[in-house]
Amino acid sequence: xxxxxxxxxxxxxxxxxxxxxxxxxxxxxxxxxxxxxxxxxxxxxxxxxxxxxxxxxxxxxxxxxxxxxxxxxxxxxxxxxxxxxxxxxxxxxxxxxxxxxxxxxxxxxxxxxxxxxxxxxxxxxxxxxxxxxxxxxxxxxxxxxxxxxxxxxxxxxxxxxxxxxxxxxxxxxxxxxxxxxxxxxxxxxxxxxxxxxxxxxxxxxxxxxxxxxxxxxxxxxxxxxxxxxxxxxxxxxxxxxxxxxxxxxxxxxxxxxxxxxxxxxxxxxxxxxxxxxxxxxxxxxxxxxxxxxxxxxxxxxxxxxxxxxxxxxxxxxxxxxxxxxxxxxxxxxxxxxxxxxxxxxxxxxxxxxxxxxxxxxxxxxxxxxxxxxxxxxxxxxxxxxxxxxxxxxxxxxxxxxxxxxxxxxxxxxxxxxxxxxxxxxxxxxxxxxxxxxxxxxxxxxxxxxxxxxxxxxxxxxxxxxxxxxxxxxxxxxxxxxxxxxxxxxxxxxxxx
Numbered sequence: 001x002x003x004x005x006x007x008x009x010x011x012x013x014x015x016x017x018x019x020x021x022x023x024x025x026x027x028x029x030x031x032x033x034x035x036x037x038x039x040x041x042x043x044x045x046x047x048x049x050x051x052x053x054x055x056x057x058x059x060x061x062x063x064x065x066x067x068x069x070x071x072x073x074x075x076x077x078x079x080x081x082x083x084x085x086x087x088x089x090x091x092x093x094x095x096x097x098x099x100x101x102x103x104x105x106x107x108x109x110x111x112x113x114x115x116x117x118x119x120x121x122x123x124x125x126x127x128x129x130x131x132x133x134x135x136x137x138x139x140x141x142x143x144x145x146x147x148x149x150x151x152x153x154x155x156x157x158x159x160x161x162x163x164x165x166x167x168x169x170x171x172x173x174x175x176x177x178x179x180x181x182x183x184x185x186x187x188x189x190x191x192x193x194x195x196x197x198x199x200x201x202x203x204x205x206x207x208x209x210x211x212x213x214x215x216x217x218x219x220x221x222x223x224x225x226x227x228x229x230x231x232x233x234x235x236x237x238x239x240x241x242x243x244x245x246x247x248x249x250x251x252x253x254x255x256x257x258x259x260x261x262x263x264x265x266x267x268x269x270x271x272x273x274x275x276x277x278x279x280x281x282x283x284x285x286x287x288x289x290x291x292x293x294x295x296x297x298x299x300x301x302x303x304x305x306x307x308x309x310x311x312x313x314x315x316x317x318x319x320x321x322x323x324x325x326x327x328x329x330x331x332x333x334x335x336x337x338x339x340x341x342x343x344x345x346x347x348x349x350x351x352x353x354x355x356x357x358x359x360x361x362x363x364x365x366x367x368x369x370x371x372x373x374x375x376x377x378x379x380x381x382x383x384x385x386x387x388x389x390x391x392x393x394x395x396x397x398x399x400x401x402x403x404x405x406x407x408x409x410x411x412x413x414x415x416x417x418x419x420x421x422x423x424x425x426x427x428x429x430x431x432x433x434x435x436x437x438x439x440x441x442x443x444x445x446x447x448x449x450x451x452x453x454x455x456x457x458x459x460x461x462x463x464x465x466x467x468x469x470x471x472x473x474x475x476x477x478x479x480x481x482x483x484x485x486x487x488x489x490x491x492x493x494x495x496x
Contacts, residue, residue, distance in 0.1 A: 035394075
Protein backbone atom coordinates (compact mmCIF):
# COMPACT_ATOMS: atom_id res chain seq x y z
CA UNK A 1 0.00 0.00 0.00
CA UNK A 2 1.30 3.48 -0.81
CA UNK A 3 2.22 5.80 2.05
CA UNK A 4 -0.48 8.29 1.01
CA UNK A 5 -3.26 5.71 0.98
CA UNK A 6 -2.02 4.28 4.27
CA UNK A 7 -2.05 7.74 5.86
CA UNK A 8 -5.60 8.34 4.69
CA UNK A 9 -6.93 5.09 6.08
CA UNK A 10 -4.93 5.49 9.29
CA UNK A 11 -6.55 8.88 9.90
CA UNK A 12 -9.98 7.35 9.44
CA UNK A 13 -9.40 4.17 11.46
CA UNK A 14 -9.53 5.77 14.92
CA UNK A 15 -13.21 6.11 15.98
CA UNK A 16 -12.98 9.59 17.60
CA UNK A 17 -10.94 10.97 14.72
CA UNK A 18 -13.04 9.32 12.00
CA UNK A 19 -16.35 10.54 13.37
CA UNK A 20 -14.98 14.04 14.01
CA UNK A 21 -13.61 14.24 10.46
CA UNK A 22 -16.95 13.01 9.11
CA UNK A 23 -18.80 15.74 11.02
CA UNK A 24 -16.39 18.49 9.90
CA UNK A 25 -16.55 17.32 6.29
CA UNK A 26 -20.35 17.49 6.26
CA UNK A 27 -20.70 20.69 8.29
CA UNK A 28 -18.13 22.81 6.43
CA UNK A 29 -20.36 23.63 3.45
CA UNK A 30 -23.79 23.02 4.98
CA UNK A 31 -24.83 26.68 4.94
CA UNK A 32 -23.05 27.64 1.72
CA UNK A 33 -26.04 27.73 -0.62
CA UNK A 34 -29.63 28.98 -0.65
CA UNK A 35 -32.57 26.69 0.00
CA UNK A 36 -33.73 24.70 -3.00
CA UNK A 37 -37.41 24.59 -3.94
CA UNK A 38 -39.81 23.14 -3.20
CA UNK A 39 -38.53 20.66 -0.59
CA UNK A 40 -35.97 22.70 1.32
CA UNK A 41 -38.16 25.79 1.41
CA UNK A 42 -41.16 23.79 2.60
CA UNK A 43 -39.51 21.79 5.38
CA UNK A 44 -37.32 24.66 6.59
CA UNK A 45 -40.33 26.93 6.92
CA UNK A 46 -42.37 24.27 8.75
CA UNK A 47 -39.66 24.09 11.42
CA UNK A 48 -39.37 27.89 11.52
CA UNK A 49 -43.15 28.32 11.93
CA UNK A 50 -43.25 25.79 14.75
CA UNK A 51 -40.41 27.55 16.55
CA UNK A 52 -41.90 30.99 15.93
CA UNK A 53 -45.27 30.04 17.40
CA UNK A 54 -43.95 27.77 20.17
CA UNK A 55 -45.75 24.76 18.65
CA UNK A 56 -43.74 21.63 19.44
CA UNK A 57 -46.36 19.03 18.55
CA UNK A 58 -48.22 20.03 15.38
CA UNK A 59 -46.17 20.66 12.22
CA UNK A 60 -47.35 23.89 10.58
CA UNK A 61 -47.34 24.57 6.85
CA UNK A 62 -48.20 28.23 6.30
CA UNK A 63 -49.95 28.27 9.68
CA UNK A 64 -52.02 25.12 9.02
CA UNK A 65 -51.57 21.58 10.44
CA UNK A 66 -49.29 19.65 8.08
CA UNK A 67 -49.36 15.88 8.50
CA UNK A 68 -47.47 14.57 5.49
CA UNK A 69 -44.66 13.48 7.80
CA UNK A 70 -43.99 13.06 11.56
CA UNK A 71 -42.13 15.74 13.55
CA UNK A 72 -38.58 14.47 14.31
CA UNK A 73 -37.00 16.34 11.41
CA UNK A 74 -38.69 19.56 12.51
CA UNK A 75 -37.73 19.07 16.16
CA UNK A 76 -34.06 18.74 15.26
CA UNK A 77 -34.17 21.79 12.99
CA UNK A 78 -36.06 23.79 15.62
CA UNK A 79 -33.31 23.02 18.11
CA UNK A 80 -30.65 24.09 15.62
CA UNK A 81 -32.55 27.31 14.80
CA UNK A 82 -32.86 28.12 18.50
CA UNK A 83 -29.07 27.77 18.88
CA UNK A 84 -27.64 28.92 15.53
CA UNK A 85 -30.42 31.17 14.26
CA UNK A 86 -32.87 30.82 11.38
CA UNK A 87 -30.65 30.15 8.38
CA UNK A 88 -29.99 27.43 5.76
CA UNK A 89 -27.35 25.81 8.01
CA UNK A 90 -29.92 25.20 10.74
CA UNK A 91 -32.54 24.11 8.20
CA UNK A 92 -30.25 21.24 7.13
CA UNK A 93 -29.22 20.16 10.62
CA UNK A 94 -31.59 17.16 10.77
CA UNK A 95 -30.20 15.84 7.48
CA UNK A 96 -26.68 16.19 8.87
CA UNK A 97 -27.70 14.20 11.95
CA UNK A 98 -29.08 11.40 9.76
CA UNK A 99 -25.91 11.30 7.65
CA UNK A 100 -23.61 11.30 10.67
CA UNK A 101 -25.63 8.53 12.33
CA UNK A 102 -25.42 6.43 9.15
CA UNK A 103 -21.67 6.96 8.92
CA UNK A 104 -21.09 6.18 12.60
CA UNK A 105 -23.24 3.04 12.50
CA UNK A 106 -21.50 1.77 9.36
CA UNK A 107 -18.05 2.50 10.78
CA UNK A 108 -18.57 0.68 14.08
CA UNK A 109 -20.30 -2.30 12.45
CA UNK A 110 -17.60 -2.69 9.79
CA UNK A 111 -14.88 -2.28 12.42
CA UNK A 112 -16.33 -5.05 14.55
CA UNK A 113 -17.04 -7.48 11.71
CA UNK A 114 -14.33 -6.70 9.14
CA UNK A 115 -11.50 -4.87 10.90
CA UNK A 116 -10.19 -1.33 11.32
CA UNK A 117 -8.97 -0.76 7.78
CA UNK A 118 -12.16 -2.13 6.22
CA UNK A 119 -14.15 0.26 8.41
CA UNK A 120 -11.99 3.22 7.37
CA UNK A 121 -12.31 2.42 3.66
CA UNK A 122 -16.08 1.89 3.91
CA UNK A 123 -16.52 5.22 5.68
CA UNK A 124 -14.34 7.02 3.13
CA UNK A 125 -16.45 5.59 0.30
CA UNK A 126 -19.67 6.65 2.01
CA UNK A 127 -18.52 10.09 3.16
CA UNK A 128 -17.10 11.18 -0.18
CA UNK A 129 -19.96 9.78 -2.29
CA UNK A 130 -21.66 12.82 -3.91
CA UNK A 131 -25.10 11.27 -3.35
CA UNK A 132 -24.46 10.92 0.38
CA UNK A 133 -22.74 14.31 0.66
CA UNK A 134 -25.55 16.08 -1.18
CA UNK A 135 -28.30 14.33 0.79
CA UNK A 136 -26.56 15.22 4.07
CA UNK A 137 -26.91 18.89 3.09
CA UNK A 138 -30.41 18.78 1.64
CA UNK A 139 -33.28 19.78 3.90
CA UNK A 140 -35.77 16.98 3.45
CA UNK A 141 -36.57 13.87 5.45
CA UNK A 142 -34.85 11.17 3.38
CA UNK A 143 -31.36 11.37 4.87
CA UNK A 144 -32.62 11.42 8.44
CA UNK A 145 -34.80 8.34 8.04
CA UNK A 146 -32.13 6.64 5.92
CA UNK A 147 -29.52 7.08 8.64
CA UNK A 148 -31.83 5.90 11.40
CA UNK A 149 -32.97 2.84 9.42
CA UNK A 150 -29.35 1.89 8.72
CA UNK A 151 -28.45 2.28 12.40
CA UNK A 152 -31.53 0.27 13.45
CA UNK A 153 -30.69 -2.62 11.09
CA UNK A 154 -27.09 -2.77 12.28
CA UNK A 155 -28.21 -2.60 15.92
CA UNK A 156 -30.67 -5.47 15.38
CA UNK A 157 -27.89 -7.53 13.80
CA UNK A 158 -25.55 -6.63 16.65
CA UNK A 159 -28.22 -7.80 19.10
CA UNK A 160 -28.20 -11.29 17.58
CA UNK A 161 -24.49 -11.32 16.82
CA UNK A 162 -23.72 -12.61 20.31
CA UNK A 163 -26.67 -13.76 22.40
CA UNK A 164 -24.56 -13.48 25.55
CA UNK A 165 -24.58 -9.69 25.38
CA UNK A 166 -27.19 -7.88 27.49
CA UNK A 167 -30.51 -6.80 26.05
CA UNK A 168 -29.29 -3.24 25.63
CA UNK A 169 -28.72 -3.82 21.89
CA UNK A 170 -32.27 -5.09 21.46
CA UNK A 171 -33.61 -2.02 23.26
CA UNK A 172 -31.26 0.29 21.33
CA UNK A 173 -32.39 -1.20 18.02
CA UNK A 174 -36.07 -0.70 18.83
CA UNK A 175 -35.37 2.88 19.98
CA UNK A 176 -33.67 3.62 16.66
CA UNK A 177 -36.62 2.11 14.80
CA UNK A 178 -38.97 4.30 16.85
CA UNK A 179 -36.97 7.40 15.92
CA UNK A 180 -37.08 6.32 12.28
CA UNK A 181 -40.88 6.10 12.54
CA UNK A 182 -40.92 9.62 14.01
CA UNK A 183 -38.72 10.72 11.11
CA UNK A 184 -40.88 9.50 8.24
CA UNK A 185 -43.52 7.03 9.29
CA UNK A 186 -44.05 3.29 9.15
CA UNK A 187 -41.08 2.54 6.88
CA UNK A 188 -38.93 3.24 9.94
CA UNK A 189 -39.94 -0.15 11.35
CA UNK A 190 -41.15 -1.96 8.21
CA UNK A 191 -37.83 -1.80 6.36
CA UNK A 192 -35.67 -3.07 9.27
CA UNK A 193 -38.17 -5.91 9.73
CA UNK A 194 -38.07 -6.84 6.04
CA UNK A 195 -34.27 -6.80 6.08
CA UNK A 196 -33.45 -8.56 9.35
CA UNK A 197 -36.25 -11.12 9.76
CA UNK A 198 -35.89 -12.94 6.40
CA UNK A 199 -32.09 -12.87 6.77
CA UNK A 200 -32.38 -14.66 10.11
CA UNK A 201 -35.07 -17.05 8.90
CA UNK A 202 -32.97 -18.04 5.89
CA UNK A 203 -30.32 -19.19 8.39
CA UNK A 204 -32.94 -20.92 10.57
CA UNK A 205 -32.10 -18.65 13.48
CA UNK A 206 -35.55 -18.72 15.05
CA UNK A 207 -34.35 -18.10 18.59
CA UNK A 208 -32.43 -14.97 17.65
CA UNK A 209 -35.50 -13.63 15.85
CA UNK A 210 -37.64 -14.23 18.93
CA UNK A 211 -34.97 -12.49 21.01
CA UNK A 212 -35.50 -9.35 18.95
CA UNK A 213 -39.19 -9.40 19.94
CA UNK A 214 -38.34 -9.13 23.64
CA UNK A 215 -41.02 -7.16 25.57
CA UNK A 216 -38.45 -4.62 26.76
CA UNK A 217 -37.59 -3.71 23.19
CA UNK A 218 -41.23 -3.47 22.15
CA UNK A 219 -42.00 -1.36 25.21
CA UNK A 220 -39.16 1.03 24.40
CA UNK A 221 -40.47 1.35 20.84
CA UNK A 222 -44.00 2.10 22.08
CA UNK A 223 -42.84 4.67 24.64
CA UNK A 224 -40.85 6.60 22.03
CA UNK A 225 -42.98 6.23 18.91
CA UNK A 226 -46.61 6.23 20.00
CA UNK A 227 -47.22 9.33 22.17
CA UNK A 228 -47.04 11.83 19.28
CA UNK A 229 -49.45 9.81 17.13
CA UNK A 230 -51.90 9.43 20.03
CA UNK A 231 -51.71 13.15 20.81
CA UNK A 232 -52.40 14.08 17.18
CA UNK A 233 -55.37 11.72 16.94
CA UNK A 234 -56.81 13.21 20.14
CA UNK A 235 -56.31 16.73 18.84
CA UNK A 236 -57.41 16.10 15.24
CA UNK A 237 -60.12 13.48 14.70
CA UNK A 238 -59.16 12.68 11.10
CA UNK A 239 -55.45 12.37 11.73
CA UNK A 240 -55.19 8.57 11.68
CA UNK A 241 -57.05 8.16 8.39
CA UNK A 242 -55.02 10.91 6.72
CA UNK A 243 -51.57 10.06 8.02
CA UNK A 244 -51.72 6.27 8.10
CA UNK A 245 -54.25 5.35 5.43
CA UNK A 246 -53.79 8.14 2.88
CA UNK A 247 -50.14 9.11 3.29
CA UNK A 248 -48.91 5.52 3.63
CA UNK A 249 -51.18 2.94 2.02
CA UNK A 250 -52.97 5.03 -0.60
CA UNK A 251 -49.80 6.87 -1.56
CA UNK A 252 -47.98 3.57 -1.92
CA UNK A 253 -50.70 1.93 -4.01
CA UNK A 254 -52.09 4.69 -6.23
CA UNK A 255 -50.64 6.26 -9.38
CA UNK A 256 -52.05 9.77 -8.90
CA UNK A 257 -48.96 11.19 -7.23
CA UNK A 258 -46.07 13.07 -8.84
CA UNK A 259 -42.68 11.71 -9.87
CA UNK A 260 -43.99 8.63 -11.68
CA UNK A 261 -41.02 6.49 -12.72
CA UNK A 262 -40.63 3.02 -14.26
CA UNK A 263 -40.07 -0.04 -12.05
CA UNK A 264 -36.37 -0.21 -12.97
CA UNK A 265 -35.68 3.39 -11.92
CA UNK A 266 -33.71 2.64 -8.72
CA UNK A 267 -31.85 -0.29 -10.27
CA UNK A 268 -30.33 2.11 -12.77
CA UNK A 269 -30.08 5.20 -10.58
CA UNK A 270 -28.30 3.70 -7.57
CA UNK A 271 -25.10 2.95 -9.53
CA UNK A 272 -25.33 6.29 -11.34
CA UNK A 273 -25.66 8.45 -8.23
CA UNK A 274 -22.81 6.63 -6.47
CA UNK A 275 -20.27 7.26 -9.22
CA UNK A 276 -17.28 7.27 -9.29
CA UNK A 277 -17.23 4.59 -6.56
CA UNK A 278 -19.75 2.37 -8.35
CA UNK A 279 -17.18 1.90 -11.15
CA UNK A 280 -15.55 -0.56 -8.74
CA UNK A 281 -18.68 -2.72 -8.59
CA UNK A 282 -17.42 -5.49 -10.96
CA UNK A 283 -14.22 -5.86 -8.96
CA UNK A 284 -16.18 -5.75 -5.69
CA UNK A 285 -18.28 -8.66 -6.93
CA UNK A 286 -15.14 -10.65 -7.71
CA UNK A 287 -13.80 -9.91 -4.21
CA UNK A 288 -16.98 -11.07 -2.45
CA UNK A 289 -15.36 -14.29 -1.29
CA UNK A 290 -13.26 -12.23 1.13
CA UNK A 291 -16.39 -11.48 3.16
CA UNK A 292 -18.12 -13.99 5.48
CA UNK A 293 -21.12 -15.47 3.60
CA UNK A 294 -23.69 -14.49 6.23
CA UNK A 295 -22.53 -10.86 6.22
CA UNK A 296 -22.42 -10.76 2.42
CA UNK A 297 -25.95 -12.15 2.30
CA UNK A 298 -27.11 -9.46 4.75
CA UNK A 299 -25.66 -6.59 2.72
CA UNK A 300 -26.97 -7.90 -0.59
CA UNK A 301 -30.42 -8.64 0.81
CA UNK A 302 -30.50 -5.20 2.44
CA UNK A 303 -29.93 -3.47 -0.91
CA UNK A 304 -32.46 -5.72 -2.64
CA UNK A 305 -35.16 -5.03 -0.02
CA UNK A 306 -34.81 -1.25 -0.16
CA UNK A 307 -34.59 -1.07 -3.95
CA UNK A 308 -37.41 -3.60 -4.38
CA UNK A 309 -39.70 -2.00 -1.81
CA UNK A 310 -39.49 1.48 -3.30
CA UNK A 311 -39.73 0.15 -6.85
CA UNK A 312 -43.27 -1.07 -6.21
CA UNK A 313 -45.11 2.30 -6.06
CA UNK A 314 -45.27 4.43 -9.19
CA UNK A 315 -44.04 7.57 -7.41
CA UNK A 316 -40.26 7.48 -7.00
CA UNK A 317 -37.68 10.00 -5.80
CA UNK A 318 -33.99 9.15 -5.70
CA UNK A 319 -33.77 9.99 -1.99
CA UNK A 320 -35.99 7.01 -1.19
CA UNK A 321 -33.07 4.65 -1.79
CA UNK A 322 -30.83 6.26 0.86
CA UNK A 323 -31.52 3.47 3.42
CA UNK A 324 -29.55 1.15 1.08
CA UNK A 325 -26.51 3.41 0.89
CA UNK A 326 -24.61 2.02 3.89
CA UNK A 327 -24.50 -1.63 2.70
CA UNK A 328 -24.00 -0.52 -0.90
CA UNK A 329 -20.93 1.53 0.00
CA UNK A 330 -19.61 -1.28 2.18
CA UNK A 331 -19.91 -3.66 -0.78
CA UNK A 332 -18.20 -1.14 -3.10
CA UNK A 333 -15.34 -0.80 -0.61
CA UNK A 334 -14.52 -4.49 -1.24
CA UNK A 335 -13.46 -3.62 -4.77
CA UNK A 336 -11.21 -0.71 -3.96
CA UNK A 337 -9.76 -1.82 -0.61
CA UNK A 338 -6.83 -3.73 -2.15
CA UNK A 339 -5.97 -1.02 -4.69
CA UNK A 340 -4.32 1.91 -2.87
CA UNK A 341 -3.78 4.02 -5.99
CA UNK A 342 -7.35 3.43 -7.12
CA UNK A 343 -8.59 4.35 -3.64
CA UNK A 344 -6.62 7.58 -3.65
CA UNK A 345 -7.69 8.64 -7.16
CA UNK A 346 -11.36 7.72 -6.72
CA UNK A 347 -11.48 9.42 -3.33
CA UNK A 348 -10.09 12.64 -4.82
CA UNK A 349 -12.53 12.56 -7.75
CA UNK A 350 -15.50 11.80 -5.51
CA UNK A 351 -14.66 14.49 -2.97
CA UNK A 352 -14.14 17.09 -5.70
CA UNK A 353 -17.46 16.12 -7.31
CA UNK A 354 -19.20 16.54 -3.94
CA UNK A 355 -17.74 20.02 -3.42
CA UNK A 356 -18.46 20.98 -7.03
CA UNK A 357 -22.11 20.02 -6.55
CA UNK A 358 -22.47 22.36 -3.57
CA UNK A 359 -20.49 25.09 -5.34
CA UNK A 360 -22.68 24.95 -8.44
CA UNK A 361 -25.87 25.22 -6.41
CA UNK A 362 -24.42 28.06 -4.32
CA UNK A 363 -23.47 29.95 -7.45
CA UNK A 364 -26.86 29.60 -9.10
CA UNK A 365 -29.78 28.54 -6.93
CA UNK A 366 -32.71 27.67 -9.21
CA UNK A 367 -36.03 29.41 -8.53
CA UNK A 368 -34.94 30.98 -5.24
CA UNK A 369 -37.21 33.65 -3.74
CA UNK A 370 -34.35 35.16 -1.76
CA UNK A 371 -34.05 38.40 -3.81
CA UNK A 372 -37.80 39.07 -3.57
CA UNK A 373 -37.71 38.23 0.14
CA UNK A 374 -34.91 40.78 0.69
CA UNK A 375 -36.92 43.46 -1.13
CA UNK A 376 -39.99 42.66 0.96
CA UNK A 377 -38.13 42.56 4.26
CA UNK A 378 -36.65 46.02 3.59
CA UNK A 379 -40.07 47.61 3.02
CA UNK A 380 -42.77 45.74 4.91
CA UNK A 381 -44.34 47.51 7.89
CA UNK A 382 -46.11 46.06 10.95
CA UNK A 383 -49.69 45.15 10.06
CA UNK A 384 -49.01 44.78 6.34
CA UNK A 385 -50.33 41.63 4.73
CA UNK A 386 -48.50 39.35 2.30
CA UNK A 387 -50.45 37.50 -0.40
CA UNK A 388 -49.12 34.71 -2.61
CA UNK A 389 -51.01 34.70 -5.89
CA UNK A 390 -51.64 31.24 -7.34
CA UNK A 391 -48.23 29.94 -6.32
CA UNK A 392 -46.47 28.85 -3.13
CA UNK A 393 -43.17 30.66 -2.57
CA UNK A 394 -42.03 28.29 0.17
CA UNK A 395 -38.76 30.00 1.03
CA UNK A 396 -39.94 33.62 1.00
CA UNK A 397 -41.33 33.68 4.58
CA UNK A 398 -38.07 32.04 5.73
CA UNK A 399 -35.80 34.66 4.12
CA UNK A 400 -38.10 37.63 4.77
CA UNK A 401 -38.55 36.68 8.43
CA UNK A 402 -42.35 36.95 8.24
CA UNK A 403 -44.03 36.51 11.60
CA UNK A 404 -47.48 35.75 10.14
CA UNK A 405 -48.27 33.23 7.40
CA UNK A 406 -49.08 34.72 4.00
CA UNK A 407 -52.55 34.54 2.52
CA UNK A 408 -52.52 32.21 -0.49
CA UNK A 409 -54.97 33.10 -3.26
CA UNK A 410 -55.97 30.33 -5.66
CA UNK A 411 -58.96 28.42 -7.00
CA UNK A 412 -59.68 26.45 -3.84
CA UNK A 413 -63.13 25.44 -5.09
CA UNK A 414 -61.71 23.52 -8.05
CA UNK A 415 -63.34 20.04 -7.84
CA UNK A 416 -60.23 18.45 -9.37
CA UNK A 417 -57.88 19.96 -6.77
CA UNK A 418 -57.86 16.91 -4.41
CA UNK A 419 -56.79 14.66 -7.29
CA UNK A 420 -53.49 16.41 -7.97
CA UNK A 421 -50.31 15.95 -5.91
CA UNK A 422 -49.05 19.54 -5.70
CA UNK A 423 -48.72 22.55 -3.41
CA UNK A 424 -52.42 23.33 -3.63
CA UNK A 425 -53.37 19.90 -2.35
CA UNK A 426 -50.86 20.21 0.49
CA UNK A 427 -52.53 23.40 1.70
CA UNK A 428 -56.02 22.14 0.94
CA UNK A 429 -55.38 19.00 3.03
CA UNK A 430 -53.84 21.06 5.84
CA UNK A 431 -56.91 23.29 5.85
CA UNK A 432 -59.12 20.27 6.57
CA UNK A 433 -57.64 20.14 10.08
CA UNK A 434 -58.23 23.83 10.91
CA UNK A 435 -61.20 25.02 8.88
CA UNK A 436 -61.52 28.46 10.51
CA UNK A 437 -57.85 29.30 9.97
CA UNK A 438 -58.03 27.99 6.41
CA UNK A 439 -60.84 30.43 5.64
CA UNK A 440 -58.49 33.28 6.57
CA UNK A 441 -55.40 32.00 4.76
CA UNK A 442 -56.73 30.18 1.67
CA UNK A 443 -58.37 32.99 -0.28
CA UNK A 444 -60.53 32.66 -3.42
CA UNK A 445 -58.52 34.17 -6.25
CA UNK A 446 -61.60 35.74 -7.85
CA UNK A 447 -61.88 37.93 -4.72
CA UNK A 448 -58.30 39.21 -4.89
CA UNK A 449 -59.28 42.88 -4.98
CA UNK A 450 -61.07 42.57 -1.62
CA UNK A 451 -57.72 42.03 0.10
CA UNK A 452 -56.79 45.66 -0.50
CA UNK A 453 -59.80 46.76 1.58
CA UNK A 454 -57.63 47.08 4.63
CA UNK A 455 -56.06 49.82 6.73
CA UNK A 456 -52.57 48.49 5.99
CA UNK A 457 -50.70 47.85 2.77
CA UNK A 458 -50.83 44.53 0.92
CA UNK A 459 -47.82 42.89 -0.72
CA UNK A 460 -48.63 40.56 -3.59
CA UNK A 461 -46.06 37.95 -4.58
CA UNK A 462 -46.59 36.14 -7.85
CA UNK A 463 -44.88 34.70 -10.89
CA UNK A 464 -43.91 37.40 -13.44
CA UNK A 465 -46.01 35.57 -16.02
CA UNK A 466 -49.09 36.18 -13.82
CA UNK A 467 -48.61 39.97 -13.62
CA UNK A 468 -51.99 40.60 -15.26
CA UNK A 469 -53.77 39.19 -12.19
CA UNK A 470 -52.84 42.24 -10.09
CA UNK A 471 -52.26 44.90 -12.76
CA UNK A 472 -55.77 46.33 -12.40
CA UNK A 473 -55.77 46.47 -8.58
CA UNK A 474 -56.06 50.04 -7.20
CA UNK A 475 -52.65 51.54 -6.42
CA UNK A 476 -50.69 48.45 -7.49
CA UNK A 477 -47.00 49.26 -7.89
CA UNK A 478 -44.21 46.89 -8.88
CA UNK A 479 -41.43 46.94 -6.29
CA UNK A 480 -39.26 44.04 -7.41
CA UNK A 481 -39.15 41.64 -10.33
CA UNK A 482 -36.78 38.87 -11.32
CA UNK A 483 -37.05 35.62 -13.27
CA UNK A 484 -38.82 33.84 -10.41
CA UNK A 485 -40.90 36.38 -8.48
CA UNK A 486 -42.78 39.63 -8.89
CA UNK A 487 -43.40 41.77 -5.78
CA UNK A 488 -46.26 44.26 -6.02
CA UNK A 489 -47.27 46.81 -3.37
CA UNK A 490 -50.86 48.03 -2.95
CA UNK A 491 -51.83 50.63 -0.36
CA UNK A 492 -54.74 49.91 1.90
CA UNK A 493 -58.04 51.60 0.97
CA UNK A 494 -61.55 52.05 2.23
CA UNK A 495 -64.18 49.96 0.50
CA UNK A 496 -67.93 50.48 0.68
